[in-house]
Amino acid sequence: MVVDKALSICILNAYPKESREKFDRSNVGHPHDMYRDFLSTYVPRAKVDIAFVADVDLPLLSDDEISAYDGFIWTGSDLTIYHTDDPRVARQIALAKRIYDIGVPSYGSCWAIQMAVVAAGGEVRANPKGREWGIARGITQTQEGKKSLLLQGKPDRYDGFIMHLDEVTKLPSGATLLATNEHTHVQAVEVKHGKGVFWATQYHPEYNLYEMARLIAARDEPLVREGFFATTDQVAAYAAKMLALYENPSSKELRAELKVGDDIIDPVIRQQEMRNWIDHLVIPNTSNR
Numbered sequence: 199m200v201v202d203k204a205l206s207i208c209i210l211n212a213y214p215k216e217s218r219e220k221f222d223r224s225n226v227g228h229p230h231d232m233y234r235d236f237l238s239t240y241v242p243r244a245k246v247d248i249a250f251v252a253d254v255d256l257p258l259l260s261d262d263e264i265s266a267y268d269g270f271i272w273t274g275s276d277l278t279i280y281h282t283d284d285p286r287v288a289r290q291i292a293l294a295k296r297i298y299d300i301g302v303p304s305y306g307s308c309w310a311i312q313m314a315v316v317a318a319g320g321e322v323r324a325n326p327k328g329r330e331w332g333i334a335r336g337i338t339q340t341q342e343g344k345k346s347l348l349l350q351g352k353p354d355r356y357d358g359f360i361m362h363l364d365e366v367t368k369l370p371s372g373a374t375l376l377a378t379n380e381h382t383h384v385q386a387v388e389v390k391h392g393k394g395v396f397w398a399t400q401y402h403p404e405y406n407l408y409e410m411a412r413l414i415a416a417r418d419e420p421l422v423r424e425g426f427f428a429t430t431d432q433v434a435a436y437a438a439k440m441l442a443l444y445e446n447p448s449s450k451e452l453r454a455e456l457k458v459g460d461d462i463i464d465p466v467i468r469q470q471e472m473r474n475w476i477d478h479l480v481i482p483n484t485s486n487r
Contacts, residue, residue, distance in 0.1 A: 269304070274308035382400055403471045
């Protein structure tokens with residue numbers, strides 16, 4: 199399906215420059231490219247801009263520039279959102295607050311769900327259960343989630359790509375918990391604050407097996423250090439199996455070994471949240487402006 203709308207979308211890459219350069223050296227995909235690829239397929243007429251909002255030497259968007267967009271997409275980040283003395287973090291929180299005040303809808307994953315909550319008065323802390331990586335298992339819609347437009351068309355229980363250490367610990371006023379799992383209580387949320395609405399997930403609908411395999415391979419040392427693998431060679435072998443399944447998604451053997459179903463492989467299921475945001479939040483907002 200293609201949406202024939204000439205939207206104006208800004209992708210906010212929340213990674214600092216040194217991390218983006220490390221991605222290039224480590225053969226890791228940039229999340230703004232993953233979102234841009236989705237938009238080019240689903241809303242091919244959309245004008246898509248990228249803003250590197252962690253770069254303190256670059257100016258943030260003005261209020262007029264914010265108002266000119268139909269929607270904002272926030273990527274993940276390897277920054278820590280409760281380190282508010284870090285100017286790379288503080289400036290992003292300030293930007294999110296202004297977007298709320300102006301009323302342009304936002305969407306995003308991982309860092310984005312933390313940004314959605316903190317900018318509206320909620321809290322995030324390190325997850326005492328440690329890293330959730332690779333595939334988040336058993337994400338389950340709440341009763342509110344089953345009625346939400348963000349998760350419309352998703353299975354009641356599903357898996358999703360994920361890589362994070364922190365979690366939302368306190369939802370702000372105006373937030374609705376939409377999905378949860380055993381490792382991370384807040385997996386999907388809607389936050390209404392000021393004039394704006396922010397739909398976000400802790401997991402990554404924008405990723406696929408290829409991109410997650412590359413990210414896992416690049417995170418080999420912390421995955422070994424944290425006890426998930428005995429050696430970096432084991433990490434590489436696991437990532438290679440993900441890549442093999444990406445190349446051959448019908449492989450029953452690899453699907454069984456990696457415990458991967460259609461909710462991970464099929465983009466129609468995996469990317470439903472992003473299509474819902476365009477259909478139910480961005481396009482209606484353009485007609486109301």
